[in-house]
Amino acid sequence: MKAPVRSSDAFAPVKISSAQVADIVTELRNDIVTGEIAPGAPLGQEALAERFGVSRMPIREAIRHLETMGFVNVESNKRTHVAETSLNDFRDIYDMRLALECVAIRSAMAHLTNAQIEAAERIQQDIAGTDPLSFGQLNHAFHMTLYRPCNRPRLLSQVDILFNAADRYLCILKAPSGMRAKSDAEHVELIEACRKRDSAAAEACLRRHIGDAAALFEEQFAE
């Protein structure tokens, strides 16, 4: 399948109380990431309840989850609003990604099996030929495949949240030309470092990979 349809819990960095809530979270997340629900837009519980054909209760639960992912702002007794996008938020996300993913790859390295590296490689082969829309999803999957063996639940959960958060900006900003080629090359380089179990090389590669991507995207904010 060329454009992978994510399972309902694919976007749930934290455990979700029910499958129904998980579906609502996924759908709202997608609407926010694509911009279908604009930044700053109010999210009325009643309206959402009608849209999904449920009571307000699962909606409230879903909104809570969206809050921990940073997609909405909740204030006591007030309407919740979709979080605004900003250069500052973008930097927040990428500063954290840089710091945490370097820890993740280093911690994972010792436990990384050949099978896992090959799995990442297969995802990268899919990335190479795919459209920009699927890129975000596959890129996310590629990185998580390499980080998952680190066996650090908190770290993985947070990195997952940050990837989700970054998706908003991948939708808003168009990738500069040549960026995809650079990214692909760095993924190959990263896999190579993993194959040699070279933590330092992998971390250095990742640092450039994320840091350069952030710098390139930041230029788009000028537009």
Place this chain on the structure above:
Amino acid sequence: MKAPVRSSDAFAPVKISSAQVADIVTELRNDIVTGEIAPGAPLGQEALAERFGVSRMPIREAIRHLETMGFVNVESNKRTHVAETSLNDFRDIYDMRLALECVAIRSAMAHLTNAQIEAAERIQQDIAGTDPLSFGQLNHAFHMTLYRPCNRPRLLSQVDILFNAADRYLCILKAPSGMRAKSDAEHVELIEACRKRDSAAAEACLRRHIGDAAALFEEQFAE
């Protein structure tokens, strides 16, 4: 006041829907941190509702917040349990603290005012003479005072969560003798670096401060 009583929202790294829920979160958090509610213990909604004299609804809300803080594990349709403590979890927390707090101090440095540095200094003076119980709280406040100006909501929220998580282990493990003196000295050193607006020195100091503390505490796990 020597043993500071924290306001209800002091332990809320994320916005909380109501003051009532905030109180419940705070009280449960304290019970979990001190071990009064043991790791692995089940948290029945009905029982908690009766304990706090409210319905199950605010309890569910509180549990959701405790989950994002990593204090409980929630599974669909199953009872929630207090998260277990482990060496692995401890490393998870401290690896993240090390990575994120270094980013925080560097980002904050440019915006740090003299007044804020002095505020941190005053907290440090309180730390110097206080009992081990208050140490965790004041240490938390000291660090956050220096990080807050970084203007990175996600980063600050996560660091706050990690301090809360670390508190569990400060309660479980007894600090090795001489550790407090070392910590105090490093705090003074950190303030000095901030006064000179020396990012590199501050980050280096912080790296040692957190890394050494983690190493010393890890030894306690052997016991």
Place this chain on the structure above:
DNA sequence: AAAAGCAATTTTGGATACAAAATACTACTT
């Protein structure tokens, strides 16, 4: 006509009630 105060409406937080899932218990089989 603009601003401020007040009332009506909307919207959220919490309580109660019900349905579905999980757990515990019992009785039965081997």
Place this chain on the structure above:
DNA sequence: AAGTAGTATTTTGTATCCAAAATTGCTTTT
């Protein structure tokens, strides 16, 4: 006596209902 299947109980998830807070709109005043 140990294990298993089936039932009863407990516990969670969702819906509905009520109260409190916030937002909106209008009226009144200057």
